[in-house]
Amino acid sequence: MTRRIVVLAGGVGGARFVRGVREAVRRAAEAPSTSADAELAHAQIDVVVNTGDDWWLAGLRIAPDHDSLLYTLSGQNDEVRGWGRLGETERVSAELQAHGVTPDWFTLGDLDLGTHIARTAWLRAGLTPSEVSARLQARWPLGVTLHPATDDEVDTSVVTTAGDRLHFQEWWTRHRAAMPAARFEQEGIADARPSPGTRAALAAADMVLLAPSNPVVSIGTILSIPGMRDAVLNAGAGAAPIVGVSPIIAGAAVRGMADACLTAIGVETDAAAVARHYGARSAGGLLDAWLVGVEDEPLVAGLRADGVAAAAVPLWMRDLDSSAALAAAALAAGLEHPRA
Ligand code: GDP
Ligand code: CA
DSSP states (O other), X not given: OOOEEEEEEOSHHHHHHHHHHHHHHHHHHHSOOSHHHHHHTTOEEEEEEOOTTOEEETTEEEOHHHHHHHHHHTTOBOTTTSSSBTTOOXXXXXXXXXXXXXXXXXXXXXXXXXXXXXXXXXXXXXXXXXXXXXXXXXXXXXXXXXXXXXXXXXXXXXXXXXXXXXXXXXXXXXXXXXXXXXXXXXXXGGGOXXXXXXXXXHHTOSEEEEOSOOTTTTHHHHHTSTTHHHHHHTGGGGTSOEEEEOSEETTEESSSOHHXXXXXTTOOSSHHHHHHHHOXXXXXXXXXXXXXXXGGGGGHHHHHHTTOEEEEEOOOOOSHHHHHHHXXXXXXXXXXXXXX
């Protein structure tokens, strides 16, 4: 029976992790050495992609986390810069900025613009974001299936402690999350629903993994879609274990600005605090298992006392091998903690 693995993911941390999951599954099939490998070989991987950073710019629909996953998993991302397309140029963006159509703090690469124009054209022709995503993946087969978490358009705003309100992208990209945030607001979230592909993948899942993505504006945004939390808890008719991987190592957000987001919602930047924010399933939360870094091994006992099967493993995703090893540890944790 083909196993089905569902990963909830944001952009950069999510893409590195999903690449690791894909590789761990590939290796399990290529050189099976344990019973876990036999279980995981040829598993199908579905990714529920955060849509909370999506926005309109210059008349184009931009989906940053989706496209980070698309480019990383199809091997077209700029590894050195860490985002965007390989061999990217910015001639069109310079024109748009000279026209004053786009702000100088948000650059759209020429190749990347091709994706945004295609997406917008298809949306204008009546396709849903999920259908647009499927077309992009048809051109660049990924070996996993991406699903926008929702097909409903929900943009995120940030209200700062000084009372200013700005689009998430302006706060994140222009101000580098440096203006203390009081809260995040998602316009229209009450009417949003998980996308059809997301619902179907979760219903059939054997395991759910929470990527080491931003717990607030990536995983938190996915889970805030009405119906999503229940769909995750009831994944595989309630039998799918939920395994989370900490995006915080030794009290720091290793890449990105998750600390600024955690502070805004009153959660300490700490691997155990993030696990407690998600909560143990036995205490009304989500988690069956949680992986922290080897640096955070002292946190494991306390988390186990809370009812979460915690373990300490190397958490840095430096390259394909380290990402695959982390993914294999998460998959093993799921297999070791099946739900009755
Ligand atoms: P974004 O949408 O591009 O912000 O990316 P995500 O939400 O997927 O993930 C961003 C978070 O991933 C960062 O704030 C880090 O906390 C985490 N992260 C990035 N690289 C690593 C890594 O190598 N290991 C782990 N455990 N977490 C990471
Ligand atoms: Ca993001």
